[in-house]
Amino acid sequence: MNTTENTYRDRFTELEMSLPGFASLPLRHLRQEGMQRFIDNGFPTQRLENWKYTSVKTISQRAYQVHDHGCPGLDPSDLLPYLIAPVGVYRLVFVNGWFSRTLSDLHDFPEGVRVQSMAKVVDATPRTVEPYLENHQPGADQGFTHLNEALWSDGAFVLLSPGIRLDKPLHLLFLTTSSEKLKMTLPRNLIVAGAGSHAWMVESFVTLGHAAHCTNSHSTIILHDQAHVHHLLFLGENHSAQHVGTVETRLMGSSRLDSRLFSFGGERTRQEIHVHLAGEQAQCSLDGLFVGNENQHMDFHTSIHHMHANTRSQQLYKGILDGHAHGVFNGIITVLPHVLHTQSNQLSSNLLLSDTAEIDTKPQLEINSAAVQCSHGATVGSLDPEALFYLQSRGLDASTARSLLIQGFAAELLQRITSIPVQAWIERQFNKGDNHHES
Amino acid sequence: MEAPNAVNSAMSQSYKHGFVTSIPSDTIPAGLDEGVIRLLSAKKREPEFMLEWRMAAYRHWQGMKEPHWSSVRYPSIDYQNISYYSSPFANDQAPIALKDVDPKLLATYERLGIPLSERLSLAGVAVDAVFDSVSVATTHKKRLAQLGIVFCSMSEAVREHSALVRRYLGSVVPPGDNFFAALNAAVFSDGTFCYIPPGVHCPMELSTYFRINAAETGQFERTLIIADQNSFVSYLEGCTAPQRDRHQLHAAVVELIAMEGAEISYSTVQNWYPGDAEGRGGIYNFVTKRGECRGDRSRISWTQVETGSAITWKYPSVVLRGEGAFGRFHSVALTNHHQQADTGTKMIHIGKNTHSTILSKGISAGHGNNAYRGLVKVLAGASGARNHSQCDSLLLGQECSAHTYPYIEVKNQSSKVEHEATTSRISEEQLFYCQQRGLSREQAVSLIVNGFCQEVLRELPMEFSVEARKLLEVNLEGSVG
Numbered sequence: 001m002n003t004t005e006n007t008y009r010d011r012f013t014e015l016e017m018s019l020p021g022f023a024s025l026p027l028r029h030l031r032q033e034g035m036q037r038f039i040d041n042g043f044p045t046q047r048l049e050n051w052k053y054t055s056v057k058t059i060s061q062r063a064y065q066v067h068d069h070g071c072p073g074l075d076p077s078d079l080l081p082y083l084i085a086p087v088g089v090y091r092l093v094f095v096n097g098w099f100s101r102t103l104s105d106l107h108d109f110p111e112g113v114r115v116q117s118m119a120k121v122v123d124a125t126p127r128t129v130e131p132y133l134e135n136h137q138p139g140a141d142q143g144f145t146h147l148n149e150a151l152w153s154d155g156a157f158v159l160l161s162p163g164i165r166l167d168k169p170l171h172l173l174f175l176t177t178s179s180e181k182l183k184m185t186l187p188r189n190l191i192v193a194g195a196g197s198h199a200w201m202v203e204s205f206v207t208l209g210h211a212a213h214c215t216n217s218h219s220t221i222i223l224h225d226q227a228h229v230h231h232l233l234f235l236g237e238n239h240s241a242q243h244v245g246t247v248e249t250r251l252m253g254s255s256r257l258d259s260r261l262f263s264f265g266g267e268r269t270r271q272e273i274h275v276h277l278a279g280e281q282a283q284c285s286l287d288g289l290f291v292g293n294e295n296q297h298m299d300f301h302t303s304i305h306h307m308h309a310n311t312r313s314q315q316l317y318k319g320i321l322d323g324h325a326h327g328v329f330n331g332i333i334t335v336l337p338h339v340l341h342t343q344s345n346q347l348s349s350n351l352l353l354s355d356t357a358e359i360d361t362k363p364q365l366e367i368n369s370a371a372v373q374c375s376h377g378a379t380v381g382s383l384d385p386e387a388l389f390y391l392q393s394r395g396l397d398a399s400t401a402r403s404l405l406i407q408g409f410a411a412e413l414l415q416r417i418t419s420i421p422v423q424a425w426i427e428r429q430f431n432k433g434d435n436h437h438e439s
Numbered sequence: 440m441e442a443p444n445a446v447n448s449a450m451s452q453s454y455k456h457g458f459v460t461s462i463p464s465d466t467i468p469a470g471l472d473e474g475v476i477r478l479l480s481a482k483k484r485e486p487e488f489m490l491e492w493r494m495a496a497y498r499h500w501q502g503m504k505e506p507h508w509s510s511v512r513y514p515s516i517d518y519q520n521i522s523y524y525s526s527p528f529a530n531d532q533a534p535i536a537l538k539d540v541d542p543k544l545l546a547t548y549e550r551l552g553i554p555l556s557e558r559l560s561l562a563g564v565a566v567d568a569v570f571d572s573v574s575v576a577t578t579h580k581k582r583l584a585q586l587g588i589v590f591c592s593m594s595e596a597v598r599e600h601s602a603l604v605r606r607y608l609g610s611v612v613p614p615g616d617n618f619f620a621a622l623n624a625a626v627f628s629d630g631t632f633c634y635i636p637p638g639v640h641c642p643m644e645l646s647t648y649f650r651i652n653a654a655e656t657g658q659f660e661r662t663l664i665i666a667d668q669n670s671f672v673s674y675l676e677g678c679t680a681p682q683r684d685r686h687q688l689h690a691a692v693v694e695l696i697a698m699e700g701a702e703i704s705y706s707t708v709q710n711w712y713p714g715d716a717e718g719r720g721g722i723y724n725f726v727t728k729r730g731e732c733r734g735d736r737s738r739i740s741w742t743q744v745e746t747g748s749a750i751t752w753k754y755p756s757v758v759l760r761g762e763g764a765f766g767r768f769h770s771v772a773l774t775n776h777h778q779q780a781d782t783g784t785k786m787i788h789i790g791k792n793t794h795s796t797i798l799s800k801g802i803s804a805g806h807g808n809n810a811y812r813g814l815v816k817v818l819a820g821a822s823g824a825r826n827h828s829q830c831d832s833l834l835l836g837q838e839c840s841a842h843t844y845p846y847i848e849v850k851n852q853s854s855k856v857e858h859e860a861t862t863s864r865i866s867e868e869q870l871f872y873c874q875q876r877g878l879s880r881e882q883a884v885s886l887i888v889n890g891f892c893q894e895v896l897r898e899l900p901m902e903f904s905v906e907a908r909k910l911l912e913v914n915l916e917g918s919v920g
Contacts (some may be wrong), residue, residue, distance in 0.1 A: 168651075350849075352854060360848045367842065368839075369837070370837055372864070375862070378845065378847055379857040380856040
């Protein structure tokens, strides 16, 4: 085993007793198991099929500091650029992986909603979370998940009682203050939506400063019967950041998950979303929009497992790549044997705006049951010269025409967001990055 | 959901090519080492360069590991337990003229529906018949020679046209390309060689008929087709094997080279013995097929109908090097009982304005496992490249599966790549409609499957198209659920 992995193990041994949840035996075991698996498998390499297009040398070969407690005195006004809206949104803020009470806004939660720091919960009432923290995706390519299992610092714990409707969106803001010291933050979230509950949630990752850092996050979302959760993941870290994340979801009977992913930031991004449709009539929709420029590398892996009859899924991922950006989409839909009457469709559309950008897309179907209807598609192309010409003949200059067409390509995904403040915010974020679409 | 009883009883699939020809044969004992390769090369009276080429490939192969990344599952193959050469001609002497060929062999081919006598044979088709390791006869050679076309067995080409062979052999699939290609390069026994001179439009279909007869042998044939500038050739390949309860390995290599303005159309109707209903026996069909559009405006198209083999594992590919080159892959793969197929294609766009289309139809029945795996790669220099892929899967049973793994890698913004795929089963409504019009359930399924494959089948030359339809029907017997 190479030395970097061992550095993490040494750090783990050193820190173990101070990590949240040490008092609970099962949680302590989970961390130790995670570390053992991480040591066994190591960081993933490009020899693994699932990491074919993405090298993680910028993570595995650099010495990152985990659990750096040096939290600078941030003022609530420092957060303004990263907020969805100043008011009308519940907010949990994590700075460098740790919960910050002063920056969070946790007032007036309706009764039946429990939102807390994960570190607090595992120390105070470990029983609540123990059953949910087990890893569902073991495997040689899950090195980062194992590292997170072993070393996670904090995160959000959200529990919605049955029938609760959260009136305002909940924003989980993960902010890293970058500095000379290379930091690795390891957030871990757990969201449990009780039967019939309904909520809008946003997880956003941003950086204050321009230096390099690394985020390795893991979220678990459990939906009980008839729950409906909107989960939006926003990746907007600086252009030197390394981001690795996994979202693990499990949907029970006729629940519904709407997952939206927007990735504009980071130097190297790898996000996985795994959905298990484990209840009759469970359904999910996964949408994603990624915009890459310069040397950005973005890699998205999704998997949808139809484990129960009458489940439905749909998926639309769009990529816009300029400069030397490299985009990867890998989506797999599996239908287990004897699972009947499932419906799924998947589409990956990509726009290449420069001759040096690259896209690798791989939509996959693994169907082991006959009574299904599945389809998938993928397209790669550039802006239509005729459309550009048409707009210019109507008096727009070349760059406005270009920008308009790109907007049109993305609009479908931007407009699908049902929460008004969230939609306005995402559109602002998208347009902010729009200035790089000049050629 | 249970299959009707009438259907269950019809579950026995008939493989009409499963007979064995009892004929004395010259077979090298099982096992593989340098000595075997020397012996094989000596038996074929090959020039020195060929032996060196084989040796280099063998040494390379020894350092390679058998790949296991596909979705097919099979017990490990003992490469020392296979005989690498079996010939129906006792004294190493291949017959010169058709009249010298053992009548038993001729009868075998007649029984397979491929009469080798030129008087009887299909007027427009020239056949090279390969029996186990060697080529038995090649028909219509004279007529082709008048046009300057070389159409002969590989062994003959190595001796008679060694300059051409030396220049082109291994230039598309290098000996070390992959595990099975390296093995093939070391031990290939025979195959077909074909050269079409510049400007010649080959007047008839060229065809090879492969037959595995001997037990415990592997068939390793090598096909090389070169279409020189502005020429055209259409080539057909058919295969059968006797019914045995042991698995047999077939690891062939096919190389196609199309020069400027040339076109090669390569069709396969693969009907190796698929094993019985419980998955015993059958051929492992691990083949490397690749074509290279070397010249500008050259065209290569692969059409395949895969109904046989216990396991089919192959990806006929096209390297689109010349400007404006065109590649096409049309495929129907049927898996029934315990058959497995992991097949698809690779389209590598290197030249400007290169186009390719992929159309793949997979049908799974019984416990069949059918996977499409394809790669479309557009390199940075391939401006204006265009690809359209469509992969449809049809599921006919409760235990079967269909997987689709398309890889799309694009590095050029002016290119356009589209991929679409669907997986579904025959709906009760469709069946009901047909039955209500007076068709039996089996006829209805056959009709729907035929319609599903129509686009591919009509690409085949007429005789093959008819055969392919029949094959689909026979192989689907009893799979209605």
